Amino acid sequence: MDETKYIGEVGLDGSKEFKDHLPEQEIVFSRILELCEQSEGKVLSVHSRGATQKVLDLIEQHPYCGHVVLHWFTGSKKDAKRAIDLGCWFSVNAAMLQSQRAKSVFETIPKDHIVTESDGPFILDKDKPSSPLSIGNTVQLIADIWQTNLPTTDSIIIENLNAILDI
Numbered sequence: 179m180d181e182t183k184y185i186g187e188v189g190l191d192g193s194k195e196f197k198d199h200l201p202e203q204e205i206v207f208s209r210i211l212e213l214c215e216q217s218e219g220k221v222l223s224v225h226s227r228g229a230t231q232k233v234l235d236l237i238e239q240h241p242y243c244g245h246v247v248l249h250w251f252t253g254s255k256k257d258a259k260r261a262i263d264l265g266c267w268f269s270v271n272a273a274m275l276q277s278q279r280a281k282s283v284f285e286t287i288p289k290d291h292i293v294t295e296s297d298g299p300f301i302l303d304k305d306k307p308s309s310p311l312s313i314g315n316t317v318q319l320i321a322d323i324w325q326t327n328l329p330t331t332d333s334i335i336i337e338n339l340n341a342i343l344d345i
Contacts, residue, residue, distance in 0.1 A: 179213050179220075186223025187249055190236075193228045200229065204236065211240035220244030221342055223269065230257045237264050245342055250274055250297060255286050262291060267342060269295035272303065272316045281323060289324065293338050 179185070188210050190203045214220045224246050226233035230253035237246055247267040251258065251274075261268075268287050271294065274280050294316045296308045303312035321331035 179217055183219060184221050184223070185210065185214060185244070186221075186247075187225050188222060189225035189249075190229035190233050191225060191227050192232070197228065200232070203229075204232065207233075208236055208240070211236055211243040214243040215240050218244075222246050223249050224266075225249050227252060230254075234260050234264060237261075237266070247293065247342065249295060251283070252280070253283070255283050258283050258286050262288065267291050267293060267338070269293050270316060270320065271295050271297045271301060271308065272312065272319055273297070273301040273308075275316070275319045275323065284323060289334050290338055290341075292320070292335065293342065294320075294335055 188207060190200060190207055192200055196203070214222060220243065222244050224233060224237075226248055227250070230251075233248075234257065237243065241264075245267065246265070247269050248261055249269050250271065251261070251268050253261070258268075268291055270284065270292055275284060294313050296310050296312050296316075301308045303309070303315060317331050317335060318328065320335070321328050324331060326334075
């Protein structure tokens with residue numbers, strides 16, 4: 179942990195497949211957050227599928243764990259607001275922005291809290307596993323939602339990434 183600035187992907191998975199293991203996951207995730215508190219300047223990519231409130235509870239209990247980027251956030255608008263109040267960032271991919279519910283939550287997140295992700299190879303981009311090259315599609319979807327042009331959207335996302343890297 180002392181040798182890296184980036185920790186991920188960590189967190190909790192409360193989906194049907196892993197729900198029975200949540201108590202063990204909580205112990206491990208809490209320990210990771212404790213270790214991050216002992217080291218300064220960590221950037222964490224955090225999974226919260228089916229366990230958003232528990233993830234936010236643990237982040238709240240470890241306020242000096244570093245800079246949390248919520249990967250593929252599926253929480254509610256209320257959860258998003260709480261995460262924002264806790265200083266969390268959000269990484270977004272094209273698949274996330276396909277549902278109306280996800281778009282409505284995304285629209286509540288301040289532009290300066292958004293970065294992109296590919297989540298490859300776990301999602302598909304034009305019938306091929308997603309990769310960093312797929313980010314252009316994500317940026318276009320974000321631009322459409324924000325009603326901004328591509329250069330402006332690119333600039334905002336790059337600024338956000340630089341802010342995380344400079345933290």
